[in-house]
Every structure is written in C-alpha cells, then in structure tokens.
Amino acid sequence: MEQVIASFEKKGIQIEVVVKGTRVYLIANGVKASADPLKHSQHGWYYRVAYKKAFTSLFDKKSDVVNLVHESAEIAKQMIDEAVQREKEEKQRKLEEKFQSLTNDSNIRLVWGTDYRTIIVPNQPELSEHPFFKQVIEILKETGWYTKDIEEAIGRKADDVDFGDYSITHYYDMTIGELKQLVAKAEEVVKQKEKQKEAEKAELQAKFDEAKRTGQKVEIRRWTDDCNDPKEECDLDIVIEYAMPDGSVKVERHHTW
Known part of the structure; x- marks a missing residue:
C-alpha cells in the first residue's frame, strides 16, 4: 500500500513523496521516479533520483542525477528500514515454519x-x-x-x-x-x-616456561629441509625451532655432510 508522507516544492514544482513497502517514489508533474533517501554530512537529508530523464530534466536538463534536499527523507529512510526488517522477520518465520515440518525421515x-x-x-x-x-x-x-x-x-x-x-x-x-x-x-x-590443540598449546607453554626458568633455549621441534646454501656440499639441513628465555622463537639450520 502506498503512503504519501510529504509534499514540498523545488524550482516552483510541487513534489509528492510516496513510500510503498521498501521503495520510495517522488512524483512531480505527473512523473513518478524511484528515489533513494540519503544523508549528506553538511546538507542533511535529501532524495536522490538517478537515470529517470523524464523526472530529472524537470530540475536539471543537463544531468541524469538530481539531489533534492528535504527533511522528510529521514522519515522515508526509517520507514523503508522498518519494512526491510519486517520482510526479513517474515522470511525467517516462514523458513522456520517449513523447517519445523521436517522429520528425521525427511x-x-x-x-x-x-x-x-x-x-x-x-x-x-x-x-x-x-x-x-x-x-x-x-x-x-x-x-x-x-x-x-x-x-x-x-x-x-x-x-x-x-x-x-x-x-x-x-x-x-x-x-x-x-x-x-x-x-x-x-x-x-x-x-x-x-583437546589436541589445547594439549599442544600447554606443551609449548611449558617449553617457554622452562627456557625462562633455566635461561637456556629449549627445543620445540625439528625437521629436515633442502639445504639452503648452494656453496655447501650437503643435500639436507636439520632445522630446529627453539623456545628462547625472552619468549621469542629462534630457528637454527645445521648442514649435514
């Protein structure tokens, strides 16, 4: 159902604001155009109409977009936001109703x-x-x-x-x-x-606690990797990750010959 919420004048032309569900329309000289109610940081609330030449040309013959400042845009925005929320709630209600009709055999x-x-x-x-x-x-x-x-x-x-x-x-x-x-x-x-993640986390923390208590680095894990130094005559490096006394992690590489 359409609802007229305001009427104002720009450039001697009377404009009517109509809200229908989640849409806002402006009507001027018998021309109806969809509009977006927006807020400008300096100029306040306004309506934007874009690419409706029959409407925009009434106010600016050179532009495809017109912005019409009027405080009713705030009310229009509130109304369509409420309509959107109602539609969302109705959609969720129907979805839940259909879901509840399902059984374990569905x-x-x-x-x-x-x-x-x-x-x-x-x-x-x-x-x-x-x-x-x-x-x-x-x-x-x-x-x-x-x-x-x-x-x-x-x-x-x-x-x-x-x-x-x-x-x-x-x-x-x-x-x-x-x-x-x-x-x-x-x-x-x-x-x-x-559980495994928590256990690994606790084990890691224990290694850092030990490093801090002893002042010595504590091995966290080790693995092998391709040698990263072409000048060395080795194929594999042993990579070791340590927990350090200051809480940092240090990685050392050892060449194998």
Missing part, C-alpha cells in the same frame, strides 16, 4: 564440493539457508574431512559425483536422521581436535 542432499558445500532439501531450496543446515556445514568443515572421511563415517560412497573443469562435487542423499548421526561423529572429531 530426505536431504549433502553437497560436498571442492569450493562449494551446502545441504539441499528437495523442492525447498530456501531451507539451505536455515541456521541448522548452515551450522551442520560449518561443523563438517571444522573436521577437515575429505570426501573419503565422510564416506567412512556414513559407510558408503557418494550417490553422485560431478567432475567439473576445476572442481569435483560429491552428492550424498540421506535422511535428516542420518545427517544428525553424521554430525554427531563430526562433533566428536572436532572435540578431539580441540
């Missing part, structure tokens, strides 16, 4: 690609945006699983595989109940990874 498709992962509900693609399914994807990502890990967790191969030019996408058809079982396994993996 079918879904897990899409696991090289650079694209999502969950599709047949005939209801909008449900991919539901927080539950988005959270499932995030949990699966946190595991660091490859498709072989997913297949090991569900006990079977993908139902379909799409080989693109630069990517591979696996499709797994399952019920929501089966998806929940997969998520439970994934959450356990994530939990174990977090």
Whole structure:
C-alpha cells in the first residue's frame, strides 16, 4: 500500500513523496521516479533520483542525477528500514515454519564440493539457508574431512559425483536422521581436535616456561629441509625451532655432510 508522507516544492514544482513497502517514489508533474533517501554530512537529508530523464530534466536538463534536499527523507529512510526488517522477520518465520515440518525421515542432499558445500532439501531450496543446515556445514568443515572421511563415517560412497573443469562435487542423499548421526561423529572429531590443540598449546607453554626458568633455549621441534646454501656440499639441513628465555622463537639450520 502506498503512503504519501510529504509534499514540498523545488524550482516552483510541487513534489509528492510516496513510500510503498521498501521503495520510495517522488512524483512531480505527473512523473513518478524511484528515489533513494540519503544523508549528506553538511546538507542533511535529501532524495536522490538517478537515470529517470523524464523526472530529472524537470530540475536539471543537463544531468541524469538530481539531489533534492528535504527533511522528510529521514522519515522515508526509517520507514523503508522498518519494512526491510519486517520482510526479513517474515522470511525467517516462514523458513522456520517449513523447517519445523521436517522429520528425521525427511530426505536431504549433502553437497560436498571442492569450493562449494551446502545441504539441499528437495523442492525447498530456501531451507539451505536455515541456521541448522548452515551450522551442520560449518561443523563438517571444522573436521577437515575429505570426501573419503565422510564416506567412512556414513559407510558408503557418494550417490553422485560431478567432475567439473576445476572442481569435483560429491552428492550424498540421506535422511535428516542420518545427517544428525553424521554430525554427531563430526562433533566428536572436532572435540578431539580441540583437546589436541589445547594439549599442544600447554606443551609449548611449558617449553617457554622452562627456557625462562633455566635461561637456556629449549627445543620445540625439528625437521629436515633442502639445504639452503648452494656453496655447501650437503643435500639436507636439520632445522630446529627453539623456545628462547625472552619468549621469542629462534630457528637454527645445521648442514649435514
């Protein structure tokens, strides 16, 4: 429903401001144009109309854009912001309503690609945006699983595989109940990874504490790498990372002959 919220005059031309849902329109001399309510740091609130020649030429025959200062633009902006919020809430309400109608026996498709992962509900693609399914994807990502890990967790191969030019996408058809079982396994993996991460963090801190207490460097880890000095007659370097008494990390390379 359209609502006239203001009327003002510019260059002797009467302008009517109309708000309809999330859109604002200005009407002048029978010409209706979409407008953006904006705020200028110095001049305050105004309406911008762009590329509507029949309208802009009424005020400036040389420009495709006109800016019409009027305080009602602030009200218009508030109204369309509220309309946008209402639309968003209504969309979320309908999405939740559809999600609640699903059961553990409802079918879904897990899409696991090289650079694209999502969950599709047949005939209801909008449900991919539901927080539950988005959270499932995030949990699966946190595991660091490859498709072989997913297949090991569900006990079977993908139902379909799409080989693109630069990517591979696996499709797994399952019920929501089966998806929940997969998520439970994934959450356990994530939990174990977090425990391992905390243990490694504590072990590293212990090495820094020892270095500070003794005033001596303490080895953190070591590995081999290609020799970085072409003048030396060696193939491999032994690289050692140390925790230093001042809290810094020092890396030393030792050539092998």
